[in-house]
Every structure is written in C-alpha cells, then in structure tokens.
Amino acid sequence: MKMRGSDDRTFRIGTGVFAAVVLLIVLGIGFELTRQSLLSIQKFGFSFWTGKVWDPVSGEFGAQPFIWGTLYSSVLALIIATPISLGIAIFISELSPRMLRQPLTYLTELLAAIPSIVYGLWGIFVLVPLVRKLELATPGFLKGIPLFKGPPLGVGMLSAALILAIMVVPFTSSVAREILKNVPSNQREAAYALGATRWEAIKVAMGYGKSGIIGAVMLGFGRALGETMAVTMVIGNNPQVSTSLFAPQYTMAAVIANEFTEAADELYLHALIEIGLLLFIITIAVNGMSRLLIWSMKSRSRHVVPIAPVTPEAVAA
Amino acid sequence: MSYLARRKFISRVAETLCAVAVLLALLPLAFILFYVIRQGIGSMNWAFFTQMPKPVGEVGGGMANAIVGTLIIIGIAALFAVPVGCICGIHLAEYPDTKFSSMVRFAADVLNGVPSIVVGIFAYGLVVLPVKRFSAIAGGVALGLLMIPIVVRTTEELLRLVPSGLREGALALGATRGRAVMTVILPAALPGILTGILVALARVAGETAPLLFTAFNNRFWSTNITQPMASLTVQIFTYAISPYDDWHRQAWAGAFLLVMIILTLSIVARLAVRRLERMNRT
16 A cells, blocks of 8 residues: 555645746746846946936946836825725725625726736827826916926826826725725724724724735835836836926836837847846835735734624523 | 714715725726727727738738737747646645745745736746747747746635535545545636636736737737747737827727727636635535
C-alpha cells in the first residue's frame, strides 16, 4: 500500500511550485526592469527624477514632468472619487433596501469591467468636448488663478482627472463596502444604544474600519497611478509641470505607451523603461500598503467574539 | 432647532448625500453605455466582421484580422495562465494558513495592481528583445501574466465555497489530498471556475497598453504567432486617434463588440457563482 503521507507531500510541493511562480513573476518584473534600464540609471543617476527636459534627439532625459503629471492627475482623481466611493459603500451596506443591494453592487462593479480603451474612446469624443464647453464657460475673474490658466483646449488635466475618477470609483467602493460589512454589528448596536442617530452609528462603524477604508482609498490611488490608455487619449501629452487644470500634460504611463515603439536608440529605450521601473516601485508600495491595511482590518474583525443572543432557553437556564 | 433635531437633520442630509453619490457613479456608467451602444449599433455591419482594413482614406472595410488576432493572443495567454493560475489557486485553497500561502496571496494581489503597461515592458524584455521582433507570442505572454492573479484568486475563492463536508467526506473515505481535490472538490467548483476564467479572458481581451509594443499591430491578415499581430483594442486605439471619420465609426463598432462580450460574460459568471452559493447553503 502506498503511503498516504508521501502522496500528500507530493501534492503539496507539486502545487506549491506553481504557486511559487506567482512570487517569481513579481521578482522577475523588478529584476528585468532594472536590467533593461541600467544605461539610463548609470548615465543620469538621481538627476533623471529632477530633470525637466525630455529631449530624445539630443539624448537628454528628465522625467519630472511625467512624475508630476501622474501624481497630480491621480491626486485630483482621488479628491473627486473618494467621497463618491465612500458614499456608495455606505449607501449599499448601511442604507439601501435589501432588494437594491445586489443590483447596485453589480452596476458599480460594471464600471470596473469596461475596458480602459472604451473609456478613452468615450473620453475623446464625448467628455473632452464637454470639458471644453465647461472651460469656455469659466468666468473671467477665475482666469487669474493658476488653477484655471491657459486656453480652453478640452484635452488636459481636468479631462484626465475626471475619467480617472470614474475608473477608480468601483475599486475603492467595493473594498470599502467589504470593510463596512466586516465591522461587527455590536459596534453599531452600541452606538444606537447610546442614542446615536443613523449617521452617527455609521460614523462609529467607519471609525472602526478606518485602517481598511484608508486601504481602500490607497487601492484606488494605485489604480489611478498606472492607468494608461484612457489618460493617454485625453491628457494632451505635453510634458510640462503646471498646476493648471486646463493645461495639457503628460503621465509616466502615457509616455511609455506613446514613445516606446519609437525609441530608436538604446538610451532612449532605457530611459522609458526606467520610468516603468519607477511606476512599478510606486504601485507595488501603494498596493502593498493598501492590502496590508485591508487585511489587518479584516482579521481584526474576525477575532471579535459575537455576543450570544438572549433566547428564552438561555433565560430559562 | 433643538440639539436632537439638529443631529437628526444632519443624519438625514448625510444619508441623502450617500444616495446622491450612487447616482453620481451610475450617471457616467449610463452615459458611457448609452454612447457605446448608440454609436456602436449604427456602425456595426457584416463587413466589420468579415473584411480587412481598407487603405488609409478609403471608406469601408472591417476588423476581421483584429478580431481573429485578439482571439489568438488571448488563446496563447490562456494556454499558460490557466494551468498556473488554477494550480496555484488550488494550493492556496488547500493550505490556506501557511506562511507561504499568505506570501503568494499577497504577491498575487500586488501583481493584480501592477499597471498593465509595466507588465507589457516585462514581456517585451522577455520575448521581443531576444529575437528583436514583435510577435503575437509576446502579446500572449503579457496578457497571460495579467490573467494569472485573477485566475488564482477566483479559483481559490470558488474552491472555498465548496461545502467543507465534501472535502471531509472524501478524506474520511481514505482519499489522498490530490485525489480529493481532483475527483470531488474541483468538479464541484468547476462551473464557477470556468466562468471565472472566461471573465479573466474578457478582462485581458480589453487590454491595450501591454499589446502596443508586444503584439504591436498588423494591417494584414496574419495567423503566424511569431509575427506582429493586430488586435481589437490596439486597432480601436489607432482608429480613435486618427483624423478619419470612417475610422472613428469603426472604433465605436469595435468598442461595442468588446463591451457586449464583457457584459455577457460577467452576467453568466454572476449566475454561476450564485448557483454555487445556493448549493453551499443547502
């Protein structure tokens, strides 16, 4: 008779090898991206991140405008998307009638299923003209503020931020909803028992799940940082550092998408891959943090011992 | 207003704002779907599916090569991503609490968040650079890498939905772990896992960025996987940023096709998962 234990060990190790592949992929991406960008890393060092000039013809590469564009567009998207996402999460998990819960969940998740290229197409032909109209209608006295400087082109930071916000909402809201679902109900019950209104009880639940909610917001931020096609199609692709919402700008992902196949010499290619490497490092850090926060919240709520309900039998005993 | 009345009022306002947030998210969804369907249906015709792209400036033609190209590329992706993802998912479901498993789970989640364009660069370095040629294989590798974390997590989740009684029963009858998984647990979850894989396929079929410099593009009919190959998404992108009206029309038709495939698959998947959950409850 075969030993059962050894069979089980083979199964465990056999499947484990495949599981290890996933770990290897993550390490492999980091290794490969570093290897392929060595030329640029050695030549420019730290000045790559601070340089403002991106001139492939003369071989001068500074990535600051792209880093700025990525961070600025993602932060703007986050400012728009976070309140909406949290509102959705609260509505679905705390306020909505039971019947509406499933359909609303499904509909908001549908936003995540629409491909980036479709957002981009819609962005070019529908959103950008709308934003242009909005920009044209900006009252004159606002024009002096740096935020609204520049000609009303339609394409630019505002369009990119709006489209990113729409794309980020489903991610943040679905995680935040999960978190709220994981908050033990005795938290809310205790709040109600102290005379809290519904909103005050929700605030207690949100406070309990704070770390998870921050994780949810960071997850959305990670998505926004790496989003490529839709942003490329509406941001205007002009490498400049500007705080203006109307100005066409550029992001890290967009410059890779646009210029990668045009990179004729090796240094140019390595510079683009170095941008990819930085994007990789930033998103890994943001996502890693976000996952840890979400997990810590979930495991904390799992350890709460539910209070036994008071039943007639219990009272009789 | 008394203190209590004010608190109640604030509560009401806040609750209303939450409902408004839902509307604010559903509005763009409806807006986008409306446009894709309106522009898409009008642009669809038989030629779109059967004809090749016409030369620049000529009206008409279709995306036959791009549709076939997308199918081939996601086929290559599935070929290696499905086995790796499924077996990895099985490992995570069978040994959920080991340190190794939580590391892998973490890696899968992180990989899921890595921008697809970065994964594209990785595939470029892995496949394109050594042979100095864009190819459908490279595109398939890029999409497969994006698929793996999705397949891993769906497989794991669905296997966990299988009633634990089934697993315990099989083990109690003397089955080894491998046998219990292969003959009892996996078959029970199979419909769900299959639809999960379809959803993952639909998800990566909508990817554009990683294909730009792996599979590249091809205006001609090609089924040679060592050569550059057209795909629906890259074709939509090329057409969308072109100045030609007829190309814009075809871009909308492509987007419509893509969205319809994804909608159908996600509805099928939802039904399958719901069935599994119901089975679990009884």
